[in-house]
Amino acid sequence: MSRQRIEAQRGCAFVMSRGETLRVIDPSGEQVADFIAFARADVGEWLSSGRTFDYNNTIYLTAGHVLYSNRSRPLLTITADTVGRHDFLYTPCSQETFDLLYKVEGHHPSCLENLATNLRPFGIGIDQIPTTFNIFMNVEIGSEGTLSILPPSSKAGDYLEMRAETDLVVGLTACSAEMSNNYRLKPIDFELSTDRPAERDTAKSR
Numbered sequence: 001m002s003r004q005r006i007e008a009q010r011g012c013a014f015v016m017s018r019g020e021t022l023r024v025i026d027p028s029g030e031q032v033a034d035f036i037a038f039a040r041a042d043v044g045e046w047l048s049s050g051r052t053f054d055y056n057n058t059i060y061l062t063a064g065h066v067l068y069s070n071r072s073r074p075l076l077t078i079t080a081d082t083v084g085r086h087d088f089l090y091t092p093c094s095q096e097t098f099d100l101l102y103k104v105e106g107h108h109p110s111c112l113e114n115l116a117t118n119l120r121p122f123g124i125g126i127d128q129i130p131t132t133f134n135i136f137m138n139v140e141i142g143s144e145g146t147l148s149i150l151p152p153s154s155k156a157g158d159y160l161e162m163r164a165e166t167d168l169v170v171g172l173t174a175c176s177a178e179m180s181n182n183y184r185l186k187p188i189d190f191e192l193s194t195d196r197p198a199e200r201d202t203a204k205s206r
């Protein structure tokens, strides 16, 4: 599939089949993309930050790590990562984030709103959206456990790739929170690929 773009402060949702790879690209640098996944067979099974931390024994997830569901099944494997720093602690930014934390007056676009809008056709409601895997989000943890949101380490063209380990419904955004994106809201690109070299070789030899 060719490259697709999520415009600034927008989101999308789509299905992934087992074996497909999603490449999430930061086209301009310093832009976060919030990601969430549900099992297509039963959306009561979802990507769990807690289970993922349990089985990887780290909160810093990168190439080689498996992302687990609330039912402890592998949903995705990170197969490539040119950045090496992402967040799985923070929930997707929401209207309440902007009301309570940033004291914004009136409506503000948010990842939660964008995910909810796009996941609704798949039968997933806003209250079913858990903590997102915040690709390129750079969170520093102080010695006392204090969290600081820093500009993403991603440069233009950096990417993270994940392979689906089961059939999924996924949601992806170009994050709307000013601070997480060094105060410049930018698009996110992605590519969905079924092009697995091993399979291609097998097909050729038949």
Ligand SMILES: [Zn+2]
Pocket (backbone or CB within 6 Å): 034, 092, 093, 110, 111, 112, 174, 175, 176, 177
């Ligand atoms: Zn956001």
